[in-house]
Amino acid sequence: MENEIKKLIGKIFDIDVLNISEDKIVPDNIEKWDSMGHLNLITSLEEDFSIEFEPEEIVEMLNGFKEIVKIINQKIN
Amino acid sequence: MTNLQEESGNNIINFCFEKDIYDLMSYFKIILGNNHILSNDLSxxxxxxxxKTLNRYNFIISKNKENKTINGVIGYIPNNFYGEYCEKKDYIWLSNWYAEKNTGALGIKLIDYLKRHEHNCGxxxxxxxxxxxxxxxxxxxxxxxLNKYFIVNENIKEFKLIKYNEKNKNLNLDEKNNLKKYCFKKYNGDISFIHKKYVTHPYYNYFVYQIENNKNILAYIxxxxxxxxxxxxxRLVDFIGDIEILSKCYYEFQNLLNFYNCEAMEFYCYGIDEKYLFKCGFKNAEYENIFIPYHFEPYSENDVILNFAVSGKNPKYIFKGDGDRERPGILKEVQ
Known part of the structure; x- marks a missing residue:
């Protein structure tokens, strides 16, 4: 699952996410990760994992990759 | 005092205090232009x-952590800012939402900060x-x-401002209902919401009327x-009172149109059952395909659709006067 999320982030923000440490996969480090980009990511995650995020979760996921993994884990387990 | 400052990535988010206001006006100059009212007019x-109570402006600003320049802002107008107003008093209307590129989804962070730090029901x-x-x-x-409704002045033969012709003339007016005349009187009350928001507006001259029946005040327009x-x-911008009263005011509205020498009355609103509006002669500008100008400062013939977003305890009715739509834009050309 984590790799799938990384690939998605890489594709949406046009970066080589596999060569970035997980701590650094946050909006402030990635140029294209703005509000609209974040919403594109949310939409793709919802489609790929067949889940739906609450507004609070959408905001929390701005804390980056690790938070995204944590929230998706909570939702699918 | 509670520390309201929050670090978020490369940004520092906080309310706008007195020390920040000139920087914010300079930021508005960049994004809105030199002539915009928010770039110039501190008063x-x-x-x-x-x-005044909290000694801060109703703006949330973000600054770059390193060079301390403003890189994002969201303004807001709480309904209770104008005083007690029971229907929507804890509702907050947003305005002027901007975030620079490469600031890590700052736009969403600004609105989240506001939601967490400012009491609101929506x-x-x-x-x-x-x-x-x-x-x-x-x-x-x-x-x-917001739907756009209008009533034309019956005494005008040739319309120059609105694109209206005879084929649009048929009204669904409930004649009998509208003959039960209410009395329109110029407002002379002391409701803080009306006083602060409209009577003391620094740029626009608003007219406030109270609708009375046997000397009982039923509503305000x-x-x-x-x-x-x-x-x-x-331009009817706000209504306070029982919406049903509107359905009986056609002739009083005609009196106002004649008294103020206006071609038509415009009314942007959402949430009102159209039957009340049709009963007193309002027509839906979209259904009728009627152009009514929106911009007068300067005048332009572009039609405007006012869309909205609401969360939380949604207001039952929304009027053009809600939010910041009644804020003048370009300083020099305000009428």
Whole structure:
């Protein structure tokens, strides 16, 4: 699952996410990760994992990759 | 005092205090232009945004952590800013939402900060950009648009301001209902919401009337008049009271149109059952395909759709006077 999320982030923000440490996969480090980009990511995650995020979760996921993994884990387990 | 400052990535988010206001005005100069009222007129900004109790402005700003320059802002107008107003008093209307590129989704962070730090029963915005609409949708705000209604002055034969002709003339007016005349009297009360928001507005001259029946006040209407080349439009911006009363006011509205020499009355609103409006002669400008100008400062013939987003405890009715839609834009050309 984590790799799938990384690939998605890489594709949406046009970066080589596999060569970035997980701590650094946050909006402030990635140029294209703005509000609209974040919403594109949310939409793709919802489609790929067949889940739906609450507004609070959408905001929390701005804390980056690790938070995204944590929230998706909570939702699918 | 509680520390309200929050670090978020490369940004520092906080309320706008007195020490920040000139920097914010300079930021507005960059994004809104030199002539915009928010770039120039501090007394207007104080009137619309300064919270005397908390000694801060109703703006959330973000600064770059390293060079301390402003890189994002969101303004807001709580309904209770104008005083007690029971229907929507804890509702907050957003305005002026901007975030620089490469700031890590700052736009969403600003609105989240506001939601967490300012007491509210709901947040809304009127007149959304495409990008803002997408963000609001994703954050599960309800999206809609204000309907635009109008009544034309029966005594005018040739309309110069609105694109109206005889084929649009048929009314669904409930004649009998409208003969039960209410009395329209110029407002002379002391309701703080009306006084602060409209009577003391620094730029626009609002007219406030109370609708009475046997000396009992049933409702208030608030309007202003916009003109272009001596042709005028009466713009109803707010209504306080029982909506059903509106359905019996056609002849009083005609009196106002004649008294103020206006071609028509315009009324942007959402949430009102149209049957009440049709009963007193209002028509839906969209159904009738009627052009009614929106911009008078300067005048332009572009039609405007006012869409909105609301969250939380949604207001039952939304009027053009809600939010910041009644804020003048370009300083020099305000009428």
């Amino acid at each position: 207007f900004i104080k009137w619309q945004y300064f919270n 947040i809304g915005a009127i007149n959304l950009t495409k990008e803002a609409e997408i963000i609001y949708k994703m954050l599960k705000y309800k999206i809609g648009k 608030i309007f202003r008049i916009s003109c272009y080349k001596s042709n005028c439009l009466l």
